[in-house]
Amino acid sequence: MAKRIEASNVSSYYGSFKAIDNVSMTVEPKTITALIGPSGCGKSTFLRSINRMHEVLPNARIEGRLTIDDQNIYDPDVDITAVRRMIGMVFQRPNPFPTMSIYENAVAGLKLNGVKKKSLLDDAAEKSLRSANLWDEVKDRLDRPGAGLSGGQQQRLCIARTIAVEPQVVLMDEPCSALDPISTLAIEDLMFKLKDRFTIIIVTHNMQQAARVSDKTGFFSIDKTGEPGRLIEYDDTQKIFSNPSQKKTEDYITGRFG
């Protein structure tokens, strides 16, 4: 079910400001791809362009071509909600819906998209919570508010919510930056598990994390503030972290950036 993503010459804008310039990369199905780079280099913007979340902000637009299994998701007749259902997203800060219980949060995507049958929802809730390694911790209090869980649990609840709608691609925008090492480990384990079913792209500031979890790594950078971000190097993670072909990548990875 997982799909191949192909970006060719993608540039994103906020109004007249160009945030990323001419990014091209191909992400193979059932792999984990890490995007690394300094703050403000456009990696999150690129990630948000993949599920058309970029354009939620006023005046934001993109140029270039982004295809999922050869369907251009920026074609004018594309239904945005269909794209987003196919490409799920986990955000930096856990954002469970505060008025919903754990159970309702887990099946929110299904319920709001029209699934009504209780037995189907029950199954989906258990399945997705199990997939997110959260079931054992919450099975006795499914009717409690989702916002009452710990940060790590909330983030796994958001992952459960995302995979409950069975997307083909899961985008993660620094999913562990607000979490402690134990919760981070839990989520990394989870990513390995999900790799069998989904294509995963993760933005991270943690280079050890990129090296640990990803198959391929893309390094983004900017020359200086106000300039658009560029994809400097995109290769196997092994290669990026042992023998990068670009000087900039090597500087960043070894901590000699700037």
Added chain:
Amino acid sequence: MSLLDQEMPEVVMTPDNIRSKKFPLVQNILVAVVAFVVAAVVVLSTGIGNWVLVVVLGGVLYLAGLNFVAGRVEGKRAARNRMWQTAIYTACLLAVLPLASVVWTLISKGAERLDGDFFGSSMANIGARDANGGAYHAIIGTLEQVGIATLIAVPLGVLGAIYLTEYGRGKFATTIRFFVDVMTGIPSIVAGLFVLSFWVLVVSKWFNDGNPQYSGFAASLALTVLMLPTIVRSTEEMLRLVPGPLREGAYALGVPQWKTILNVVLPTAAPGIVTGVMLAIARAAGETAPVLLVAGGLSRINFDPFSGGQSSLALYVYQQAADASKYAPARAWTAALTLVALVLILTIAAKLLARRNKLTR
């Protein structure tokens, strides 16, 4: 000597001594007594004022004296803290005082006519010498007029606020927001005049064989004009408080925008929206002028808000308070008490309703 010690030489605490002396309560009371005695002597001996000035001057002297005396004992910073704390508590007390006074006056004076007759009968055929007579017709009027106004204003206001926060971009939205702000400042009498000239004198003729007529519905329209801006602005503020990532979280699940607003944004903002709506209702229920202008006021019971004049509790209070009958003031007080109780009950009910369905926190 550190910079802090130089700047605050009165601070008795040092890195070796982090304790400070406490200002004893006895001295505190002593300062208060001295302050008020001095104030009394000054004011009453010179004859420049009465006990009100004594209390005010005494309060000011007490605060100043407290700052000075406590400053000697426990240091300037602690004394300043003590002074402001006292000032804030006093301000709080002063703010609650009028409210307590109003409630007490209403209850003590309104209790006299708090009987079945008051809630069961109207003012029809009640003369100046009759001790009975009630506000049944006015209660009906208030409930119907405010009810209809709420039914119109809440959907319009909430939908308008949703437009302004979720969809409205550019000049058009800015213009609307500006006019909503302008509407907030409309005096109720102007809203009444507007409905009088537009509805009562023009539109109502079409439904009444060419004759203009008063109606409770016209009063509802005027109240709607008054409620709308309050509801739009408060709802808008509440919707803006809903964090953007919540909306994005729903979008990322492939949920369309309208479903996101309906199922994620509105429930999150619901308690705040309800508070705003209740404020608007409370304001509308207390309006007298528009009801007088467009519903006219009627002393008998009229259940039909669409034809014929109606009274309302606020209007009833106004009329009874101005009436020459010696029994009228008691009726006015009881009606005022009823109005306050009604708004209070509605507010509590709405709060409970907004919290029902909510998860236990």
